[in-house]
Amino acid sequence: MPYYEPTILERHHGGALSLLRLYTPELARSARPGQAVLVRCAPAGSSDPLVRRSLFLAGADPAEGSVDLLISPEERGLVWLATQPVTAQLDLYGPIGSGFALDQRTRNLLLAGTGSALPALLFMARSAAARQCAVMLLAAAPPDRLPPPYLLPSAIEYQTAHTSAELLTLLSATTYDTPTTLSSTPIMWADQIFLALTSDLVPATSAAVRNGRLRWKPGFASALLAGPMPCGFGSCLACTVETRDGPRLRCKDGPIFDLRNLG
Numbered sequence: 001m002p003y004y005e006p007t008i009l010e011r012h013h014g015g016a017l018s019l020l021r022l023y024t025p026e027l028a029r030s031a032r033p034g035q036a037v038l039v040r041c042a043p044a045g046s047s048d049p050l051v052r053r054s055l056f057l058a059g060a061d062p063a064e065g066s067v068d069l070l071i072s073p074e075e076r077g078l079v080w081l082a083t084q085p086v087t088a089q090l091d092l093y094g095p096i097g098s099g100f101a102l103d104q105r106t107r108n109l110l111l112a113g114t115g116s117a118l119p120a121l122l123f124m125a126r127s128a129a130a131r132q133c134a135v136m137l138l139a140a141a142p143p144d145r146l147p148p149p150y151l152l153p154s155a156i157e158y159q160t161a162h163t164s165a166e167l168l169t170l171l172s173a174t175t176y177d178t179p180t181t182l183s184s185t186p187i188m189w190a191d192q193i194f195l196a197l198t199s200d201l202v203p204a205t206s207a208a209v210r211n212g213r214l215r216w217k218p219g220f221a222s223a224l225l226a227g228p229m230p231c232g233f234g235s236c237l238a239c240t241v242e243t244r245d246g247p248r249l250r251c252k253d254g255p256i257f258d259l260r261n262l263g
């Protein structure tokens with residue numbers, strides 16, 4: 001797996017979130033929405049904490065040679081990372097995973113998510129908007145952990161919720177007037193759906209999609225499953241998830257799975 005030593009170009013804070021922009025041209029050229037990196041979150045000379053943190057890329061700019069990390073400092077490793085100054089050098093491995101597969105024919109893209117994989121949807125939103133897709137992003141988080149709207153192109157419809165239950169309600173709501181019609185729901189409107197979920201939300205999300213679409217083809221709804229990926233290359237088995245095809249590793253087989261194979 002490629003190894004990089006990026007320098008922090010910019011650091012911004014908003015609410016409880018921190019955005020780090022890293023200068024790493026090669027990674028910026030190869031990164032795709034839905035991929036993660038394994039970042040060392042300990043000071044030089046220290047191995048505490050020992051395990052690298054897996055973070056989903058929140059953006060990449062090949063022209064600038066930069067990638068973005070949006071950090072919610074939930075624990076001490078991420079707290080350390082979020083407080084590193086501009087010009088500090090990090091070290092990371094990646095990218096992990098194959099990323100979201102956006103169908104060339106998709107015109108209406110629905111993104112919905114919560115939890116630590118949510119930043120991947122920001123990257124996907126910007127990438128799809130650049131390909132002239134109509135994009136709706138539904139995000140759930142506590143108010144101080146919701147991604148700020150300025151990270152998204154203005155053409156994207158961005159709806160927020162504070163709990164995963166509210167997110168499920170948004171997915172099936174019929175009261176949107178743009179870009180859907182009153183008789184539609186986000187699920188019915190979408191040509192493709194990309195989700196960022198924790199495993200416990202898969203059954204209810206699958207049911208919501210099934211209610212909106214009695215039948216759907218493989219590739220219509222994909223779920224990025226959040227969770228730790230300590231090694232990132234298939235040796236520790238700590239990222240195993242159950243699928244209809246049997247156990248799979250998020251780091252090698254995912255972390256994006258067809259929703260039909262999960263719930």
Ligand code: FES
Pocket residue numbers: 228229230231232233234235236237238239240249250251252
């Ligand atoms: S992170 Fe170790 S096997 Fe997936």
